Amino acid sequence: GINAEYMGIQFSQIRIMVKKFKWYPAEDEKKPFQRKSKAKKKPVATRKGLNPGVVCIVLSGRFRGKRVLFLRMLPSGLALVTGPYKVNGVPLRRMNPAYLLVTKTQVKPEAISKEADTIDDKYFAKAKEAKKKEEEKLFADTAAKAKVFPPEKKEKQGKIDQPILAVLDPLMKKYLATRFTLRNGMKPHELVFQLL
């Protein structure tokens, strides 16, 4: 024991270090953000004018410039859209709503069937392949299996698009088939898409 009195130090001033764990990591582990409060995550804010059946212009990504129909907001915060596929080649797809330019034009919301409500974020999850061993990969058939688009998804696309196509008139179809571009004299800051 330490003869505290002998050292001239008050016993209350002494702190004894005790090892709490056997192993300490060299650097602090990074923890994912955790809310301190018990508040639940807020639902995605609805954008004004973004309703089922509204024509949106895609601003970035593979389909930039395409005019697509908005179906619904998914719980992940992404927007579910469709071309329709037969009109402009845009399938059922999730898109970041920040990159959708909402226009005033709207297809009859009745044409958006309840089928759209059945589609969730899980629908778009990548199918997990069975884990292959290294050797198997080496001897794998180089003429790889052709990636077949799942027929169930094709069917789903058809089910959702069919009532929409029935409602679209030829001019509307042409409109959706045409990409949006800026032309001479068009000033983006002066163009009206929605009179809010």
Next chain:
Amino acid sequence: MCIRDRVSTQSTWDINYIREFMGFKRFVQAGRVAYINYGVDHGKVCVIVEVINSTRVLVDGPTLGVPRQVISLRRLALTDHLLKVAKGIHTKSLEAEIKKADLVKKIGESSWAKKLAAQKRRAELNDFERFQVMMLKRQKAYLVNKDVAQAHSKGAKKAKKAAKPKEAKSSQQP
């Protein structure tokens, strides 16, 4: 006897002299209807009530939404319309004059007002409407070009016909 005969006796500031010799038709005068190009009342129409100096005028537009104010001539565009009013007319009297002359209707009928309305409409077009306009322009161009092509071919045919008998004549000669 036209004004040119009276040139030597006319003052160079006579309005009719200016009109004849210098080609100016619209004058800054009491009663001149002007369009406001700039400022708070931009886009509105008013009546010049009094001329203050070479740059400023007193202006008023009772039923036209323009308060009585001094405005720079640089902010005005003169129109063809002229009300017969004395300079310095009061707002109430001016209102009666505007109503009598049916100014609002007359201005609305002018091609320049129609152009402004068209410009405004064009600026308000939404994306689908712009697409429709583009389709209609294409259709119109197609029809016009079709007619032009027909006219060209007719002209070409005529030229051919005229050339043929000439050829026939020239071939017969030797």
